[in-house]
Each structure stands twice: as C-alpha cells, then as structure tokens.
Amino acid sequence: MQNRLEELRRQRGITQEALAAALEVSRQTIGSLENGRYNPSVQLAFKIARYFAMGIEDIFIYEEEV
C-alpha cells in the first residue's frame, strides 16, 4: 500500500518527531510508514486522516495485488 504521508507532512512543514508526538507513535513508525515498509492499523490510519483533516483514501492508496 502506498501513501502520501511524507508529501502531506512536508507540505505542512511538520517534522517526523512532531507528527509522531501528535499521533502518539514512535518516530520510527512514521519513518516506516513514509517508506512504505509498514502498513498502519485501521485505528492509526483514521488518526492520521483526522490529523490531516482528510479522508483515509486521500492519504492511503490501496492497490490490489495481481
């Protein structure tokens, strides 16, 4: 699953640390999400969407595996 987390974070001038603190996760988790190495739980995806005041599907792009 791809996401626009890094792009949105940079647009708003937020550091990974600040985003991690706001979402109450570790900075490493934000890094892993941005690199696409880790897919968030539904709860975390909702938290991220609410933080950016956007819909989940505007941030996370789900591509079905063929």
Next chain:
Amino acid sequence: MLIRYGSSTQNNAFFRLLIIVGAISMLFGSAGYLFKPDASDYFSTFLGMCVGFGAALTGIGIFGLIRLKRLSPEKLKREEIERLDERNKQITLTARSIGASVASILLVVCAFLFMALGYRLPALLMVGALYAQVISILIAHRYFSKKM
C-alpha cells in the same frame, strides 16, 4: 520482556512485586543453606540457583524503581508511547514468535539428545514441555478465535 514501561503506578507495583518475589527466592535459598548445610550436591546447586535468581529479580526491581523515580514525566511519556507503539508491538510479537519456534525445535533436539545419552527423565521432561506448548497454543487459539 522482564522490564516494561507502563503507567508509573503499574510499573511501581510491578517492580515492587519483582523485589518481593526475588527476596522470597533469596530467603528460601539462604535458609536452605543454613538449615541443611549437608544437602546433596544437586540440592545445593538448586539452592544456589534460587539465591541467584532472587538476587537478579531484586536487582531488576530496585533498578527499575530508582529509574522510575529519576525519570522526568516527559521521558516517561515518551517511553509509554514507545511501549504502546503498534509497530513496536508487531516487531516484538514477530520476534517472540520466531523465538518460540526456535525453542520448540530445541526442545525436540534436546529430547532426542537426552534420550540418546541415556538421560530418560530430562528427555521425558522435554517431551512434556512440548506437549504443554502445543496444548497452550490450542487453548489460546480457541480462546482468541471466540474473542475476535
């Protein structure tokens, strides 16, 4: 994971419990030496293990309590976030699952090894531990299947 970082009240209780269990274990080991100084070699080793295990638990408990007292609320909050972080939890679960698989393989290898060397009781204990592991997995699977 022996050292954990929950809320400070939870951690205080956890570290105090470690100290109590450690102290009981040390007392048992020491009392054994005092009241049965002529104990067999095996029993003496067992008593020594009790003292060592108790000392380790007490040490961890004391260290944990001192650390909790010295940590700032901000640092405690950061550690709480690290502990509850979903990715960290997943990493820990995966690592534990691999560790459990390795332990299972070792139990089988040791059971065969002990039997080949003629140590019947340890071999049977290993097989018993394997059964206990399989049964606990089945029970946990059943429980969580109903819960989730």
